[in-house]
Amino acid sequence: MSREKVTLSHVARLAGVSIITVSRVLNNKGRFSEATRARVLQAASQLGYVANTAARSLRGHPTQILGMVIPELVSPYFAELARAAADAASQMGYDLAVFTTSRDPERERERVGALLGGLADGLIIVVPIGSAAFLASLERSRAPVVLVNHFGAATHLPVVRADSFEGSLAAVRHLLALGHRRIGFITGAAHSSQAAERLRAYRECMLAAGLWDERLVRPGDFTQRRGVEAGHELLSLEDPPTAIFAASDLTAFGVIAAAQARGLQVPQDLSVVGFDNIPTAAHSHPSLTTVGHPIQAMGQAMVDLIIKAKAGEQVRDTLVEFPSELIVRESSAPPRTPGEKI
Amino acid sequence: MSREKVTLSHVARLAGVSIITVSRVLNNKGRFSEATRARVLQAASQLGYVANTAARSLRGHPTQILGMVIPELVSPYFAELARAAADAASQMGYDLAVFTTSRDPERERERVGALLGGLADGLIIVVPIGSAAFLASLERSRAPVVLVNHFGAATHLPVVRADSFEGSLAAVRHLLALGHRRIGFITGAAHSSQAAERLRAYRECMLAAGLWDERLVRPGDFTQRRGVEAGHELLSLEDPPTAIFAASDLTAFGVIAAAQARGLQVPQDLSVVGFDNIPTAAHSHPSLTTVGHPIQAMGQAMVDLIIKAKAGEQVRDTLVEFPSELIVRESSAPPRTPGEKI
DNA sequence: TGAGACAACGTTAACGCAAACACTATCACC
DNA sequence: GGTGATAGTGTTTGCGTTAACGTTGTCTCA
Structure with missing residues (x-):
């Protein structure tokens, strides 16, 4: 009272x-x-x-809060990742505090320090913010930290990541197996290592098949808007692709929208494959062929690693890697043979 | 070192x-x-x-962190709301820590207390968690708190909310003006007051037009999956609707998928209107007619109120209400006249 | 009956930081 | 040459909590 x-x-x-x-x-x-x-x-x-949590924390008592830093909340992939982590944390008796990456690296560094200085018991960092120096300072701090989808600078910090290469390879091979020869690709955001892996797989596969054509690759940024634009660009080529592999599901949906806007049917006139397996992928028409990560398991792994680290277990150099998996749905089909054009 | x-x-x-x-x-x-x-x-x-943030906070120094509690991260509407709040907070020199609602009200209460006990300088609560008693205890704590989209129990706490009634009214009137007479409705989640407002507007409008038919209303939960199901239910009626208003954009996309799966074209055979104006709505094919909230402005208002409250300004009983707005795109059109059936 | 065991509770200190207050130079000025 | 202003710095204290240790009281058993 x-x-x-x-x-x-x-x-x-x-x-x-x-x-x-x-x-x-x-x-x-x-x-x-x-x-x-x-x-x-x-x-x-x-x-x-x-x-009073601050007083407790000062005295060494844990806050039962894990921090998570993700690039953005609006992207379904990161939202799912955060949800998975939150679920896992909750199951272990923790709360998850989600922060979005700050544009300013200096501020970012401060914030991470602040989080570890009494607010959170551990930290899940989804993108490699800043330099090797930053990672090194994190290492030195001995705080429970886990990096997610980190492919960059070498570090001894524990890493949870999902493969993108094998799944992308499977996606392109799937399209090749269906009979496609001109397969377009729309990349992810420039700075994303996951995006780089997806491009690498596409490139390698197309080169091996002798089908590489630079003009079939368009830059993207994981968004639907850019998918629409890049889709139109690819479909405007004098020799347009019969299939497009997009580095994200949103981008793939953008491609489908572009195709439909041009009067093309998916998958009859154009096969489309995405990446991420967001919830929408299963409930659209046509449903989307895509590549997925085991996100629930990844969330569990992140939280487990943090808790182990907190308990003093050795987690240095731990790398937990999850496979990506091709999920074939309705948006991919054999190309029309020359004879059966509309 | x-x-x-x-x-x-x-x-x-x-x-x-x-x-x-x-x-x-x-x-x-x-x-x-x-x-x-x-x-x-x-x-x-x-x-x-x-x-050390904990020590600072204990000493009375602000943490420059605002907490936000939302029901879930995966729903685009909440994700956008969180993004807007994070942007506004960042602009004012704060960080935003996003938490998802705990299923356990007792735990929720504890957590809110913990956040205000030294972790966060203020709290943005997106759903009215718990009872009037909970709100009363929040009031007594005198902590900087703002409720978002709260329509429930009376409180003196400041509230930021967006209208859903007028926008929904506009949506239904838009469909009526196009000539539709059988207009289906798919509700939002049962506990949501926003969902209730949207249903109320639909019901009122249809009753006034003498077009009310209970069978045209299907329960939903804001998801796309449920939109597919409910869409099929409505389209399976012996006298199916020519237009469907869904309480969320995801649900509307589910309806579109269901219609397309049945060989119907949107908007020629079925008009669809959603609610939320999520980014995807503008970049799909057809693009989605929907009702939107001024989410950026709402985020700004939340943060402003918190900061005012922190500064000791009187915010008791403040209510900041934003209008909803109908955004007409491609997914709504006049119904086919009897003569022009396929 | 008194020594010892142990349950129940209290006193004190410390966590890291910053506000309040106190102190010492240095300098200007009459 | 003393007064006072001011810049620069230090000492002490307390925020709310909990760990370590200390104290008191009750009970058991030889």
């Missing part, structure tokens, strides 16, 4: 015991009589006492 | 000054000579000093 903050000493006074006794009862740690326990709980509840 | 945590006193020792001098230099507060400043900064950087 008080209006300002209630501390242990208020509860203690009301219950007629010492501060430390209240602390023990509320933390269920140490010895106390049943009668005391009842009185303390009654007093605490009457005053609406809530422990 | 140290491996354990570096405190002010370490920096002080290395710089050959007292703790408070280091504090002053790093916070750029109070007086100190240029020489001292340089030595302190050098020492701090050499040791990799980062201020």
Whole structure:
């Protein structure tokens, strides 16, 4: 019923015991009589006492909060990743605080420091922010940190990542097996290592098949808007592709929209394959052939690693890698043979 | 270069000054000579000093972190809301920590308390978690809190919300004006007050037009999956609707997928209108007619209110309400007249 | 009956930081 | 040459919590 903050000493006074006794009862740690326990709980509840997290943390008590830094919230892939981590954390009795990457690396560094300086018990970092120096300083801090989808600078920090290469290879081979020869590709965002892997797989596969053509590759940024644009660009070629592999599902949907806007049918006139297996991919028409990561398992792995690190287990140089998997749905089919044009 | 945590006193020792001098230099507060400043900064950087947020917070220093509690990350609407809040917060020099709602109300209450007990300077709560009692206890705590899209129990806490009624009314009237008479509706999640408003507008409008038919209303949950199902349900009626208004864009896309799977064309055979104006709505084919909220402005309003409250300004009973707006795109058109069936 | 065991609770200190206050030079000025 | 202003710096204290240790009281058993 008080209006300002209630501390242990208020509860203690009301219950007629010492501060430390209240602390023990509320933390269920140490010895106390049943009668005391009842009185303390009654007093605490009457005053609406809530422990001050900052003080606890200062004293070395864990906050039960894990921090997660992701590039953005709006992208379905990152949203799913965050959800998976949140689920796993919740199951282990933690809360997950999600932050989006700051544009300013200096500020980013400060924030990571602040998080580890009492706010969070551990940190899940989804993109390699900043330099090798930054990673090195994280290492030195000995804080429980796990990097996700990190392919960059060498580090001893534990890493959870999903392969993009094999899945992309499977996607392109799937299109080749269907009989496609002109297969377009729309890349992901320039700085993304995952995007680089997807492009690498496409390039390698097309080169091996003797089908590489630079004009079939268009830059993208994982967005649907760019998918529409790049789709039109590819379909405007004098010798347009019969299939397009996009580095994200959103981009793939953009391609489908572009194709439909031009009066083309998917998959009859154009096969489209995405990447990410976002929820929408299964519930669109046509449903989307795509490559997926085991996101639930990745979330679990991140949280497990953090908790292990907190418990003092050795996690240096741990690398947990998950496979990507091709999921064939309706948006990919054999190309029309020359004879059966509309 | 140290491996354990570096405190002010370490920096002080290395710089050959007292703790408070280091504090002053790093916070750029109070007086100190240029020489001292340089030595302190050098020492701090050499040791990799980062201020301990918990200790600062305990001392009354703000953390520059705002907390936000949303029901889920994966829904595009909430993701956009979080993004808007994060942008606004960043602009004001704050970081935004996003939490998803816990299933357990007791745990939720604890967490909110913990956040306000030293972790965050303020809290943006997107759904009315729990009871009037919970809101009352939040009020008593005098912490900077703002409720978003709260339509429930009476409270003196500041509220930012967007209208859903007028926009929904406009959507249904738009379909009526196009000539539709059988207009289906797919609701949002059962517990959502926004969903209730959208249904209320639909119902009121259809009743007023003398077109109300209970069978045209199907329960939904804002998801695309459910949109596919409910779409098939509606289109399987003996007298199917010529237009469907869905309480979310994802659901609307589900309806479109269902229609297309049945060989129907949108909008020629079926008009579809969504709600939320998610980014995808503009870049799909057909692009989606929908109702939108001014999400950027809402995010700004949330953060402004929190900051005002922190500064001691009176925000009791403040209600900032934003209008919803119909955005007409390609997915809505006049119904086929009886004569022009396929 | 008194020594010892142990349960129940309290006192004190410390976590890292910054505000309040206190102190010492240095300098200007009458 | 003393007064006071001011710049630069240090000491102390307390934020709310919990760990370590200390104290008190009760009970058991030889």
